[in-house]
Amino acid sequence: MRSLAAIGILTLATALLPLFISSGVVLGFITMVLYATLLGQAWNILGGFGGQFSFGHAVFFGTGAYAMAVLQLRFGLNAWVALPCAIVLGGLTGTLLGALSFRYGLRGSYFALVTLAFAEVFRILANTFDFTGAGVGLQLPLQEGTAKLQFTSEAGYLYLALSLAMISLLVAWWLKHSRYGAWLAAVRDNEDSAAALGVNAFRVKLVAITISGALMASGGAFYVQKFHYIDPHLAYGADISVQALLSAIVGGMGTIFGPLLGAVVLHGLGEITRNSLSDAPGVSLIIYGSLLVLIIMFMPRGIAGLFEGKR
């Protein structure tokens, strides 16, 4: 219950921020942290809570992003209708990918490779067909207005990102406090033992990848609404997959607030190194990478692990 209260307070506090802060830069930063939290939590649900390490979460992100763009551009759907469709499509992609790989008992690095392969296949497909704008990508026309899920102020996007991120946090909370979550953790820790205790490991993993895919797709949909543009590399490139798993791993896998902590630290770090070393663009990435290595070496349980250790 304490973590549920924390989620509530956090939501309320963030929701009140635009009343006190008018700086678009600061609000934009918070929006991107929330967006990174969403992606990290999506990965965390399958990777952290379920122990199935995906290296191709872009496959869900891209599907959500393209669904959002295509449904609006090609089918004339309102963005508010397209959003749930994109989320459902992302979930279905998860179900399909999960059914194929878990059916054949793929685990560990084999599962990671299959997800990576799927993301690549989708990238090439998106790059090929006119339907998805091929290599040029798809541009969403600027139609600002809440009715079109496009906002004139940064605060609008902040609220959208906040809602999605909070849903992902609530899903994580539910995993910590439900039978399904207990089953997922059991499957993560020992599949044979779980099966002997009556847990249908296949179905449990399938549900996890479906939820994970749906959340990741909502991130893709958000991206399209925020930046009005998507292309195959942005949607299905490895960048997004890495971004998603990094905030979860750095923050703490299998924890409710890990992805949030990871998103804050990584984005904060990114801002600082970018600003302080603006005259040498490559150096910031080197520092960023080195810090990551250090974090993973010395805090294998992530930032959230530090708090747990103290208890």
Added chain:
Amino acid sequence: MLEARDLAISFGGLRAVAGVSLTVPAGQITALIGPNGAGKSTLFGLVSGFLKPDAGSVTFEGRALAGMKPHTVCRLGMTRTFQIVQPFAQQTVRENIAVGAHLHLPQRRAALAAAEAVAQRVGLASQLDKPAQSLTVAGRKRLELARALATQPKLILLDEVLAGLNPQEVGEMIPVLRAIRDSGVTVFMIEHVMQAVMNLAEYVWVLAQGELIAEGLPTEVTNDARVIEAYLGHGTAARLRAQEAAHG
């Protein structure tokens, strides 16, 4: 209660279990013994759905289990433990046991409460909040037992839950196992610790090289010449008899 008929499985050229038939009676503690590599754990794997037999059938309470997955078998009321203990290491003892309890209890709170009650039964109550990986071998064996019990089975297959325990720990476990039987759960155990088998089992099967070589009351099978030979080597039974005659 559990009936295996002509069960057989081969791994490569090795016939691990070769045509085994046995019927486990309800309400008793029965044991499967035999030398290392006899195929005992493989037989457990076959009846619990972890392995698919090449031939033969398994019936549980009159239902054929052919092609059923372990989790379905567990739902029907038969569960197993593992010889090499397989705890959910990162989770606490309470959480470990709750996974089993969730089979029939959807509510988290109810499952956690049930876990506590089960821990009491196997003597783990004082360790409920410890992570499973911090338990001693004896503790982990108890945890295996507790998780399986939490699924409220009718039949429980115990794969060497006493192995690796010192004599005192074995002595502590015997009344626990007896209490499980007395609560109405049928116990079918693989066991090497003869002290426990003699003490607990009401009926014993002996498996050697994939085949049943003897069955009966514990005192009968331990005096069976084929059983002694299977454990101690060819000709041992005759030698022991000769020795006894010489000393007598």
